[in-house]
Amino acid sequence: MIARFEELVNSFVDNQIGLCEHFLSKELATLLQHDLQDLDRNNRMLAAGIGNNDIKDTKQKIRGDRIFWLDKKNNSLNEKAFLEQVEDFIDYLNKTCYTGINAYEFHYALYDTGSYYHRHKDQFKNNTDRKYSLISYLNDDWLDTDGGELLVYQGEKTDTILPTIQKAVFFDSNQLEHEVAIANRPRMSITGWLKRV
Numbered sequence: 001m002i003a004r005f006e007e008l009v010n011s012f013v014d015n016q017i018g019l020c021e022h023f024l025s026k027e028l029a030t031l032l033q034h035d036l037q038d039l040d041r042n043n044r045m046l047a048a049g050i051g052n053n054d055i056k057d058t059k060q061k062i063r064g065d066r067i068f069w070l071d072k073k074n075n076s077l078n079e080k081a082f083l084e085q086v087e088d089f090i091d092y093l094n095k096t097c098y099t100g101i102n103a104y105e106f107h108y109a110l111y112d113t114g115s116y117y118h119r120h121k122d123q124f125k126n127n128t129d130r131k132y133s134l135i136s137y138l139n140d141d142w143l144d145t146d147g148g149e150l151l152v153y154q155g156e157k158t159d160t161i162l163p164t165i166q167k168a169v170f171f172d173s174n175q176l177e178h179e180v181a182i183a184n185r186p187r188m189s190i191t192g193w194l195k196r197v
Helices: 002-015 026-041 077-097
Strands: 018-020 066-069 103-111 117-120 130-137 150-154 157-161 168-172 177-180 187-195
Touching: 002 018, 002 077, 002 168, 026 066, 026 077, 026 103, 026 130, 026 187, 077 103, 077 130, 077 187, 150 168
Parallel strands: none
Antiparallel strands: 018 168, 066 103, 103 187, 117 177, 130 168, 130 187, 150 157, 150 177
């Protein structure tokens, strides 16, 4: 597990975008994928808004995904395993990079065909608790023609990241603007933030 954490952090230090192709085990990624699909079949994925509770806009046109918040209280063994891996990653970050992260929040995200998320930053204007964004992908056999790429902007440079299963992306929530290109097939991920509160 430490090698995966090092891969994510070292690429972040080198390029401001941490990438790890196999952050999640294939088994856990597949189980999480199935859980997300079950939530969708049971109509538990809800349309996402923008903003936090103080300035939430549920009628926005910036994003088109549906979400479900992960929580250990949900009594899902797979969610618990994922969140425990996140906690181990936070421990690693705090010990090696002195980040002071002491909280987190994560949700499943499902982009139906034709959905997108326009260019944005992940930190709220009225709350700076979110320090790092961490996205884990759950999509089998994703092709360039499937769209749904994560586009991350660094000045004149744009990084294009395919949302392939097991892959994780890690970046500063307040620094890098990014967007999700239009998905040409359903696109699944777990998106979240490492916080200092």
